[in-house]
Amino acid sequence: MFPLGQATRIVIHLVLQEKLQQAILTLMPGADVSSVLVRPCPEPKFGDYQTNALMGLAKRDQLNPRELAAQVVEQLNVADCCEPVEIAGPGFLNFRLKTEALSAALVSAANGEHLFYRATTEPRTIVIDYSSPNVAKPMHVGHIRSTILGYTLARTFRLLGHRVVTDNHIGDWGTQFGKLLVGWKDHLDRDALSQDALAEMERLYKLVNSASDKDGSVLTRARGELVKLQDGDTENLAIWHEMIDLSRHQFDEIYGRLGVEFDETLGESFYNARLKGVVDELIAQGIAEESDGAQVVFFNDHKSLKKHPAIVRKSDGAANYTTTDLATLEHRQDSWQPSEVIYVTDGRQQLHFQQLFELYNRWKPGHSMKLKHVWFGAILGEDGKPFKTRSGEIVRLSGLLDEAEQRAFDAVSEKNPDLPEEERHNIARVVGIGAIKYADLSGNRQSDYEFSWDNMLALVGNTAPYLLYAVTRIRSIFRKLGDESLTQPGSFALDQTEELTLAKHLLRFGLVLEQVIDECRPNYLCNYIYELAGYFASFYENCPVLQAEGDIRAQRLALCNLTGQVLKTGLETLGLETTERM
RNA sequence: GCCCUGGUAGCUCAACUGGAUAGAGCAACGGAUUUCUAAUCCGUAGGUUGUGGGUUCAAGUCCCGCCCAGGGUACCA
Numbered sequence: 058m059f060p061l062g063q064a065t066r067i068v069i070h071l072v073l074q075e076k077l078q079q080a081i082l083t084l085m086p087g088a089d090v091s092s093v094l095v096r097p098c099p100e101p102k103f104g105d106y107q108t109n110a111l112m113g114l115a116k117r118d119q120l121n122p123r124e125l126a127a128q129v130v131e132q133l134n135v136a137d138c139c140e141p142v143e144i145a146g147p148g149f150l151n152f153r154l155k156t157e158a159l160s161a162a163l164v165s166a167a168n169g170e171h172l173f174y175r176a177t178t179e180p181r182t183i184v185i186d187y188s189s190p191n192v193a194k195p196m197h198v199g200h201i202r203s204t205i206l207g208y209t210l211a212r213t214f215r216l217l218g219h220r221v222v223t224d225n226h227i228g229d230w231g232t233q234f235g236k237l238l239v240g241w242k243d244h245l246d247r248d249a250l251s252q253d254a255l256a257e258m259e260r261l262y263k264l265v266n267s268a269s270d271k272d273g274s275v276l277t278r279a280r281g282e283l284v285k286l287q288d289g290d291t292e293n294l295a296i297w298h299e300m301i302d303l304s305r306h307q308f309d310e311i312y313g314r315l316g317v318e319f320d321e322t323l324g325e326s327f328y329n330a331r332l333k334g335v336v337d338e339l340i341a342q343g344i345a346e347e348s349d350g351a352q353v354v355f356f357n358d359h360k361s362l363k364k365h366p367a368i369v370r371k372s373d374g375a376a377n378y379t380t381t382d383l384a385t386l387e388h389r390q391d392s393w394q395p396s397e398v399i400y401v402t403d404g405r406q407q408l409h410f411q412q413l414f415e416l417y418n419r420w421k422p423g424h425s426m427k428l429k430h431v432w433f434g435a436i437l438g439e440d441g442k443p444f445k446t447r448s449g450e451i452v453r454l455s456g457l458l459d460e461a462e463q464r465a466f467d468a469v470s471e472k473n474p475d476l477p478e479e480e481r482h483n484i485a486r487v488v489g490i491g492a493i494k495y496a497d498l499s500g501n502r503q504s505d506y507e508f509s510w511d512n513m514l515a516l517v518g519n520t521a522p523y524l525l526y527a528v529t530r531i532r533s534i535f536r537k538l539g540d541e542s543l544t545q546p547g548s549f550a551l552d553q554t555e556e557l558t559l560a561k562h563l564l565r566f567g568l569v570l571e572q573v574i575d576e577c578r579p580n581y582l583c584n585y586i587y588e589l590a591g592y593f594a595s596f597y598e599n600c601p602v603l604q605a606e607g608d609i610r611a612q613r614l615a616l617c618n619l620t621g622q623v624l625k626t627g628l629e630t631l632g633l634e635t636t637e638r639m
Numbered sequence: 640g641c642c643c644u645g646g647u648a649g650c651u652c653a654a655c656u657g658g659a660u661a662g663a664g665c666a667a668c669g670g671a672u673u674u675c676u677a678a679u680c681c682g683u684a685g686g687u688u689g690u691g692g693g694u695u696c697a698a699g700u701c702c703c704g705c706c707c708a709g710g711g712u713a714c715c716a
Contacts, residue, residue: 091656092656093656094655094656096655096656097655098659099654099655099658099659099660099662100659100660103659107658107659109656109657109658109659109697110656112658112696112697113656113657116695116696122696145659146658146659146696146697147658147659147696147697148696149658149659189716191716228716231715231716232715233715233716325716348713349713349714350714351713351714353713353714360642361641361642361643362642363641363642364641364642364712365641365642365711365712365713366713367713368713368714370714371713371714372713372714373714375714377714377715377716378715378716381716402716403710404643404644404709404710404711405710405711406711406716407642407643407644407710407711408642408643408710408711408712409711409716411643432644434644434645434709434710435709435710468678469678472676472678473676473678499652499653500651500652500653501652501653503644503645504645504652505645505709506651506652507650507651507652509651511665512651512652512664512665515664515665515678517664517665517678517679518651518663518664518665519652519653519663519664520664522678523664523678523679525678526676526678526679527679529676529678530675530676530679531675533675533676534675536675537675538675568655569655572655575655576655580652580653581655584653584654584663587663587664588663591663594679594680595680595681597675597679597680598671598674598679598680598681599680601674601675602675603675604674604675617675638676639676639678
């Protein structure tokens with residue numbers, strides 16, 4: 058029924074899982090086996106993989122779990138890849154891989170047939186919305202999590218064969234432009250603008266903002282400029298376009314440094330023409346109603362939203378971001394028919410997205426999109442308060458990246474002063490930017506995260522430099538090999554514990570990638586490659602590669618090569634480049 | 640007030656449908672370098688998972704109460 062085919066070699070745990078489910082269905086026709094999963098054992102002494110699902114099944118049917126387990130084992134034929142299955146504790150099944158099965162998986166990977174993961178046979182289309190900076194404001198440290206997390210998720214989905222549309226929903230419309238237009242017309246410093254456009258625009262905004270706090274007539278004028286812009290005034294539109302161009306130029310510079318890309322950049326203004334129609338439909342369908350002069354949607358049958366109505370048209374007649382987001386969602390549904398739309402923003406917007414999703418479900422009943430808010434915690438300084446510069450300013454992203462590269466440059470120059478300066482600069486770029494990204498991705502996204510140069514650029518521990526160093530050690534071995542041609546081993550003996558542990562860990566790559574997309578948590582991948590780098594380090598210390606001879610040498614070289622490929626693929630999925638030396 | 644998060648080792652963080660003895664790193668202490676990059680490895684120590692109950696064969700994880708922290712809470716996004 059399940060021959061030891063290609064699937065077995067790629068992801069053994071899935072084959073075990075499928076066979077287990079079949080065995081259960083034979084015994085208990087009609088049972089729901091969707092929750093029957095095979096997972097890695099928490100402790101190697103129990104085996105390589107386990108399932109705890111039989112205990113749950115036994116409980117539902119009031120059976121003795123160990124007796125059920127015995128019957129299942131009776132039905133289960135996994136002898137081609139496992140030692141005899143053990144029943145343990147209250148009803149766990151423990152699987153221990155045969156070395157020959159492990160060896161077969163490694164051989165096929167070494168032949169380039171796979172890299173321990175299986176692309177999906179049912180590709181889905183997923184829209185991912187991330188980054189979303191505001192025009193006329195410099196990107197700051199608050200944008201980095203959304204940008205990094207969002208693009209990492211996009212790459213992970215793509216690696217597993219899904220179609221992804223990434224969309225940068227930039228803030229290019231809204232009330233701030235009234236003040237910006239006043240500032241532009243009265244106080245613009247062209248020199249400063251050409252030096253650093255976003256800083257100049259930010260200055261203008263702050264200037265007018267504080268002026269309008271003191272002087273009501275300034276605010277009135279700002280509103281007037283905004284109305285003119287919205288009515289299509291030529292001069293204001295031209296200024297607005299210039300502000301957008303200047304901003305996007307600087308965003309692109311940052312995205313270039315971060316290696317982040319988008320398929321679409323449809324800002325808020327793209328949906329302007331649709332906003333009135335959206336509100337009209339909501340009113341016509343009886344979803345929105347008038348309240349204090351605004352058009353409002355109430356969620357009375359919803360516990361957590363009961364006291365939190367959503368405004369879709371302000372009393373001054375203007376739409377707000379809920380309306381824009383509804384139009385955006387409609388556009389995404391119509392354009393790409395995604396099965397999933399993922400928003401990557403900070404946790405403070407949870408209420409907004411609850412409202413949005415609930416509202417969209419009412420507006421477009423029967424749509425089949427899964428709407429997900431993937432939120433993350435704040436970035437804090439080492440004092441535990443929101444991360445700011447010493448003078449209390451928000452930290453700008455460009456300066457942050459500069460400092461990361463500088464610190465990495467100092468480190469590499471100290472460790473390896475003989476490398477050419479140009480190479481040291483490149484290493485510094487890869488390590489510095491990588492360190493920032495990795496520090497951001499390696500924690501649970503929902504935790505607040507404490508920004509610490511020392512922690513992220515530490516040379517040991519779960520950091521980018523440690524992982525990149527592991528890659529350079531592997532590269533170094535292959536450099537020493539020179540022109541010598543590699544012989545692919547026909548099998549792997551895996552006599553040394555370090556070889557065995559490393560090999561088994563390689564096989565778990567696919568499982569981890571699945572977990573990342575299931576829960577939108579790249580830290581699972583970080584943990585995995587950190588463990589992989591650790592197992593490789595032990596292997597490296599204990600198992601000489603180039604000094605070994607014959608089959609052992611070929612096998613160890615292949616293990617190095619496979620580890621290098623998985624590390625590189627994992628790191629690239631996280632958005633990290635790798636280097637030859639460091 | 641109400642709603643949403645979170646509270647795990649001195650510090651920063653993990654912990655996979657509830658699963659077996661809660662794991663790493665940093666800091667501390669002890670060891671390893673004729674060697675494929677020591678930006679490394681091995682070891683020691685460190686815990687009543689905020690707190691009190693409950694459900695379960697099994698709870699950091701689920702349910703209820705309380706304490707603490709952060710965020711949100713009608714016309715900013």
